[in-house]
Amino acid sequence: MKLVFLHSSDTHGFLLPTDYQNKGEYNAPFSLSRVSSAIKAEKQKYGADNVVVTDSGDCLQGSPLASYAHSTGDFSDLATFTEAYNEVGYDARCLGNHDFNFGLDYLTYYIDNNKAPMINDNILDEETNVPAFGREYTIIEKNGIKIGLLGITTQYIPHWEPKEHIEGLKFVSAFDKIKHYAKILRPQVDVLAVMYHGGFESDPETGKVTEPHRGENEGYKILTEIPEVDVFLTGHQHRRLNVVTKDTAIVQPGYRGEAVAEVVLDIDDETKKIKDMSTKLIDTKDYDPDPKIVDIVKNLDERTQKWLDKPLAKLSEPAPIENAMKGRIEGAPFINLLQQMQLWFTDADVSATAVMSEKAKGFGKEVTMRDVLLNYPYANQLCRVKLTGKELRHIIEHSAGFLKKDENGKISFLERWIKPKPELYHFDVFYPVEYEADLSKPEGERLTKLTLNGKPLDDDKIYHLAVNNYRAMGGGFYPEYSMDKIEFALDKDYVQMFTEYLTHADVKVDTKKNYRFY
Template sequence: MNRQLQSISRRSFLAGSAAAGSLVLMHPFSARAAGNQAHLRIMETTDLHVHVFPYDYYADKPNDTMGLARTASIIDAIRAEATNSILVDNGDFLQGNPMGDYIAYERGMKDGDVHPVIKGMNTLGYDCATLGNHEFNYGLDFMFKVLDGANFPFVCANLTKGQLAASGRDDALFLKPYVVLDRKVKDGDGNEHPIRIGLIGFVPPQIMNWDAKHLSGKAMTRDIVRAAEAWVPQMKEEGAELIVALSHSGIGPAQYEENLENASLLLAGVDGIDAIVTGHSHLDFPGVKFDGMEGVDNAAGTIGGKPGVMGGFWGSHLGLIDLLLERDGNAWKIVSSTSEARPIFKRVERATEPLVESKAEVEDAVRADHEATLKYVRTAVGKTSAPLYSYFALVADDPSVQIVSQAQTWYITEMLKDGAYKDLPVLSAAAPFKAGGRGGPDYYTDVPAGDVAIKNVADLYLYPNTVQAVLVTGADVKEWLEMSAGIFNQIEPGKADQVLLDPTFPSYNFDVIDGVTYAIDLSQPPKYTSKGEPLNAGASRITDLQYNGAPIDPAQKFVVATNNYRGGGGGNFPGISADKVIFAAPDTNRDVIVRYIVEQGAINPSADANWRFKPLENTSVLFETGPKGAAFAGEVKGVSIAPAGEGNEGFALYRITL
């Protein structure tokens, strides 16, 4: 029955105003509720990260996959599908795009100011919200000034000011641990009944590491599950008939460990919690990525047997939990549920197509801040002493990759400086994303020397990856590079003008590792296929691999800064998988690059030629790049690059003498 109702609820519902005479197709729970039953819809936004407008400030262009203004346009329609509803936000609304940085670093927050994301949220009738980890990125004082502008309450049960009381409850919290809403719900006969809905919030305990500079000595966190066990009974004592957890925490393991970052599955198991809205992981649940996960029923939309949802990120989805409640004496109980993450766009082949338009009221509330942010992203935040280009990123050490590695090394060194890995050397792995290929002859990074604006960062780093650090050995570093070197065809010594690059090998899997030096012997066959499968077990393309001027010790341990795609096993690099991850940052690689440029003021991204091709006598190779690369061919260190005519489909052909 549950699954049948879920299937019905996922249809494309018609919506509109009664005044306009439009038909509203009610959710089955509202349409079929009996006299002693009521339908309650819980609507969730999560991980907005200041995305109010459907606009990518890094790329400086509209984007149909994001924006609270788009999500808002379906809230009224979705409310109309249900007899009763509440709207909550699950955290991470305050930081994550240039608008957030503009308000925090440039304009600031004076007493009485209302933050733009709060302006947008205030138009929508939220009932409650909790905190995410990114709310702390700008410090406690800034955060509380922002919260003061909201016309809805914030709750967080595991952010404390001091030690726990003997009861397990700490009255010295920064916010209320929960609220109990007194509401009325209409039953199937149209009669109203009182109901008391409890909402309790949680933040990942890892904020004490991620934002130690803002929180150390000022705040403490509690384990999410233990905090729930302490506070939920009190909510029951105060008469909460239905308790919904606002968990800014992913759907994690089924086995308890103290202070888990992703604890929503275990939280759902706390006695007294009836439903759970989640986030933090930037995924949509129910969704295919949760198929087969222990403790999760993707078809029924339950987490640990409780109704649950995760509404994507940046406003991409509205999370929906629909509850059919039944009056049992003087209390309500859940007799059935469905869950859905309803999107604001759909993908058509490689393109996106909007399913909704923006809600004008939300955009109007934030328009002045949007315009100010556009001016901000188009204004220089630093300078580069050398141009940042990727025309030769696949054949030589490259400045556009170099700056990414510099920023990642800077960030991970800072993050790990006080922990168990503080004494280990930090390397950095980065790959060129804009390197021609299917993108065409103009698909290259090209930022001139001089001022660097925030929007230029999109040219340096295309994807919204987050930073991770993995713990590897010197032997792992070599295999990592062997895999990367698979982008090159095997070259026959003494032969002229051989094709250098394998077009089936994606440029985003050509990792350059900064912090070591090495050469690539093109006369050797590749050791791995483009999919990471063993190809030539005895091959060794990576030669003269050194750290600190000496041959690398295969047993030495290294920390390598990378992104969540690679750290999670993306690209099937040998020896690199999620179990090697020692630090999963809350920050995107883009944000880290921006912070690095702002911190440094002036950057010097000149490539240091830490890798090269091993010389092969009387041998040359050909490769294609964008014709605009001609302006930089003479600047490439350690590589003899010369024009060799026109390539295919607008590309230019170049020759390297090895």
């Protein structure tokens, strides 16, 4: 017989097929509504009794629709959001790191109103050391086959979230908990599957290291050291991944609902042993949006569109960014404006930021909520960090290490920041320091100029850096950042900050370029 897993992850609140760039366009090749249609079609193809439907998190944050649903402060909008996910018909789910972005009250409501069991093995109550919510595992039966499902989330969440969003919680190694529960569950089931909001620190087939082994992603360790796992249903890295290796079927279905990952197991009717396994990704662009989800979300979406077009401020001059890639390498007025705002709120000496969206266009003279969310879609907080000049130099050197220059002098990013997953949101630029980097020099020794207000940075002097909490808490594998260096964090998101900053007075956008790579 055939046993089929259909898996989604990292839909990030894109319930309808639009990225909200342009009002009225609903033909984007992704969305939960397309995911739902693809899953329902596959269920009909194989028969519901042969299909297990799973999701591995990052549902509550990421889209303008998700931001609006949270902004109203009305849990009835979160109820609509939750109802849309319930319509898909999941058998089990786990949480993602971005599901914590709006705090525990918001998350708890979502969990309590989710029809599918939330499986949670490694987010614990810090006092009792038992799972803080959900259940450790579930066993479901399909055509006489017993399937065990475990659920884990990246343990790195405390590096990104403010304390109040995770108060009373303890995040432990995904590997350690799967190793523990796999031994308990394996004897009880015919097939063992793991939902993991996390990815791979090494290539799952070759074992080649793809990022520092710091615990954010433990997929390769789980794959190679816990043989009890048959099916590995992953997320977090936004990768498109489907492979069978080491007697395990591994999938990851990309981002925003662009694909549904499918695992097909051929199981012997008598012994109930797996005879064969295959994987594939089903592109959802080939499926019309599920009309039931469209109907559920219609009113919330209409109100979101009106909210997005709400004017926030007027600028005396535009602050564009021609395109994200060029802006990172050459600078752009929008990047400077973002840095100016961060300095205004923190009274820091230096500001660091990344271009957060590949579709960033910056601001025209009139700035709307849509402009802010499309240019800065993350629910980050702004921090001020205390660093020595030597530490700040190390941080800027690390950022210069993202780049390379070919024999024709063309500057581009190293492939490891593009594949297997684009991670250019890790590339920070700095302001108002003036700096230059010679890319022909070894990484860590590239800065040929680094001055602030015309003077070289003093290695022993204390400087104050404005930077978002994701970076300040260790995101991106930068050197020198640590929790104890954070002086304070603002209790505002970037929408609130832009609204306040752009309306406090006439803002003069700095258009000069303060850094150069050569």
